[in-house]
Amino acid sequence: MVEKPPFLGFGLGLRPQHYPEILDADKELPIDWFEIISENYMVEGGRPLQMLDRIKERYPVVMHGVSMSIASTAPLNMEYLARLKKLADHANPKWISDHLCWTGVHGVNLHDLLPIPYTEEALNHVAGRISKVQDFLGRCIAIENVSSYIEFKESEMDEWTFVSEIAKRADCWLLLDVNNVFVSGQNHQFDDGNFIEQIPVERVVQFHLAGHSEGEDVLIDTHDQPVCDEVFELYEKALKRFGPVSTMIERDDNIPPLAELLDELNRARQIASGILSPEQLKTAA
Amino acid sequence: MAKNLVELQSQMQSDILKRESGVLKRFSVPKHTTAEKRFAVYQDAYQIRLVEVLSEDYEVTWKYLGDEQFYQLAVEYIKTHPSDQTNMRWFGRHFPEFLTQSPLSSDHPVLTEIASIEKALDDAFDAADGDTATMEDLAAIPPEVISDLTFKLHPTCRLLRQKTNALDIYMALVNEQTPDPLESFDETKYTLVWRSDMMCQYRALDAEEGMLVDLMLEGKDFALMCEMAATMQDADSAASRVAGHITNWLQSQMISQLIFAK
Numbered sequence: 263m264v265e266k267p268p269f270l271g272f273g274l275g276l277r278p279q280h281y282p283e284i285l286d287a288d289k290e291l292p293i294d295w296f297e298i299i300s301e302n303y304m305v306e307g308g309r310p311l312q313m314l315d316r317i318k319e320r321y322p323v324v325m326h327g328v329s330m331s332i333a334s335t336a337p338l339n340m341e342y343l344a345r346l347k348k349l350a351d352h353a354n355p356k357w358i359s360d361h362l363c364w365t366g367v368h369g370v371n372l373h374d375l376l377p378i379p380y381t382e383e384a385l386n387h388v389a390g391r392i393s394k395v396q397d398f399l400g401r402c403i404a405i406e407n408v409s410s411y412i413e414f415k416e417s418e419m420d421e422w423t424f425v426s427e428i429a430k431r432a433d434c435w436l437l438l439d440v441n442n443v444f445v446s447g448q449n450h451q452f453d454d455g456n457f458i459e460q461i462p463v464e465r466v467v468q469f470h471l472a473g474h475s476e477g478e479d480v481l482i483d484t485h486d487q488p489v490c491d492e493v494f495e496l497y498e499k500a501l502k503r504f505g506p507v508s509t510m511i512e513r514d515d516n517i518p519p520l521a522e523l524l525d526e527l528n529r530a531r532q533i534a535s536g537i538l539s540p541e542q543l544k545t546a547a
Numbered sequence: 548m549a550k551n552l553v554e555l556q557s558q559m560q561s562d563i564l565k566r567e568s569g570v571l572k573r574f575s576v577p578k579h580t581t582a583e584k585r586f587a588v589y590q591d592a593y594q595i596r597l598v599e600v601l602s603e604d605y606e607v608t609w610k611y612l613g614d615e616q617f618y619q620l621a622v623e624y625i626k627t628h629p630s631d632q633t634n635m636r637w638f639g640r641h642f643p644e645f646l647t648q649s650p651l652s653s654d655h656p657v658l659t660e661i662a663s664i665e666k667a668l669d670d671a672f673d674a675a676d677g678d679t680a681t682m683e684d685l686a687a688i689p690p691e692v693i694s695d696l697t698f699k700l701h702p703t704c705r706l707l708r709q710k711t712n713a714l715d716i717y718m719a720l721v722n723e724q725t726p727d728p729l730e731s732f733d734e735t736k737y738t739l740v741w742r743s744d745m746m747c748q749y750r751a752l753d754a755e756e757g758m759l760v761d762l763m764l765e766g767k768d769f770a771l772m773c774e775m776a777a778t779m780q781d782a783d784s785a786a787s788r789v790a791g792h793i794t795n796w797l798q799s800q801m802i803s804q805l806i807f808a809k
């Protein structure tokens with residue numbers, strides 16, 4: 263297994279609304295690193311790439327994609343992967359991640375993170391594809407658990423078994439989205455604490471903390487709200503199990519001023535300092 | 548091959564796109580809810596997300612049309628143009644063209660033209676950076692080759708050739724003013740869209756400048772540009788008018804390269 267990347271500390275998802283606040287800040291901001299949405303920077307030129315260049319000069323960056331469609335039965339999109347690789351050569355990220363989901367088949371992109379049944383067939387299929395992507399990119403990638411609203415009758419195992427087994431077979435890292443564990447736990451009535459306990463410690467390189475919204479008898483992964491108390495509680499459990507893992511707030515909609523996100527990030531920091539030693543909390547930088 | 552998964556994904560996708568329910572029998576959900584309700588989260592999200600992208604990319608077209616009509620057209624577009632892009636940024640790229648064809652909008656050419664301005668601005672935003680030629684580059688050109696000089700337009704430049712007052716309507720709506728009534732013209736109205744210092748810019752060109760940019764795009768040289776300008780306005784000052792435009796284009800970062808035989 264490839265050695266885990268270093269602990270980066272506490273970061274944020276980079277959003278264009280915050281470019282000026284980040285780049286023109288006259289004092290050092292309490293942000294250790296940024297996660298970029300890969301697709302937003304897979305463009306020819308202009309402001310997105312200029313901003314990325316300025317951010318990466320000052321902060322460690324990781325790349326997070328939404329369109330790899332690793333669990334799709336459509337052929338791997340090699341053109342997409344080539345552009346992803348080109349961006350990685352440019353951005354020099356600490357790691358690259360995408361979701362354990364499919365986004366479409368037959369040349370269509372539904373722009374959603376769609377779930378799959380947890381079967382031996384799917385395990386083989388997805389693990390094989392992750393290996394191919396890792397070979398192509400020449401690096402280990404991190405795969406994120408998603409929020410889901412339905413499960414499949416044909417599933418042969420629990421989600422946590424499936425996720426753990428994928429990581430083992432594909433020899434990849436995991437990005438544990440704590441909110442997604444909570445949302446899926448509520449939606450499918452499983453014990454979210456147990457989910458956390460079943461994930462292999464040595465695989466997890468990153469945590470996502472995010473907000474969700476409430477539909478009719480369902481929680482929806484909208485990333486348009488602050489992180490809720492229950493998710494922070496689950497985060498505490500995750501820290502106890504996994505130790506220092508690079509943590510970030512993922513906000514994609516209804517985006518507040520930077521200061522509000524920094525407050526949330528600070529709450530994560532405080533929780534971590536109650537659990538981890540100062541030695542453990544030291545970042546590589 | 549994962550035969551079961553292939554079939555499941557095909558059906559699930561089709562049921563999301565068509566809002567059908569064949570796949571529901573394969574789902575398991577807790578007793579307090581139904582598979583139908585849960586699947587509707589995915590079905591709703593697809594349309595909501597894409598309507599949102601269109602309304603961001605074509606915000607002014609939306610303002611012009613009003614909520615209801617824009618929504619109808621957006622839904623129709625989503626049905627006829629399922630996304631095939633890994634980035635939603637390009638989902639709406641056929642929307643101006645679609646507006647010329649949809650029965651809901653085809654008799655309103657101004658709609659396509661407003662949408663085309665918005666698309667050109669979006670395209671200029673993240674187009675390739677490219678080189679920028681400067682006044683110094685121009686000064687370095689030996690006088691004896693000036694008449695053969697041709698120009699490579701900057702990759703962010705888009706020249707729109709329109710037949711209505713779409714640009715005036717666009718500007719009024721952007722500035723929260725009531726737009727003038729629609730006007731159609733026999734002659735071409737040129738609008739140039741480009742990016743300088745990372746900011747998207749646009750301006751109307753008069754007939755002469757529009758023609759010159761057209762010639763530049765065709766790779767025609769300075770001598771021919773002067774000749775054509777002489778047919779449009781005062782012949783004696785044609786060369787100095789063209790030179791004035793070139794200076795302006797260089798200063799506003801519209802030219803990538805000055806090309807001449809060494």
Ligand SMILES: [Fe+2]
Nearest residue numbers: 406439470512
């Ligand atoms: Fe996430």
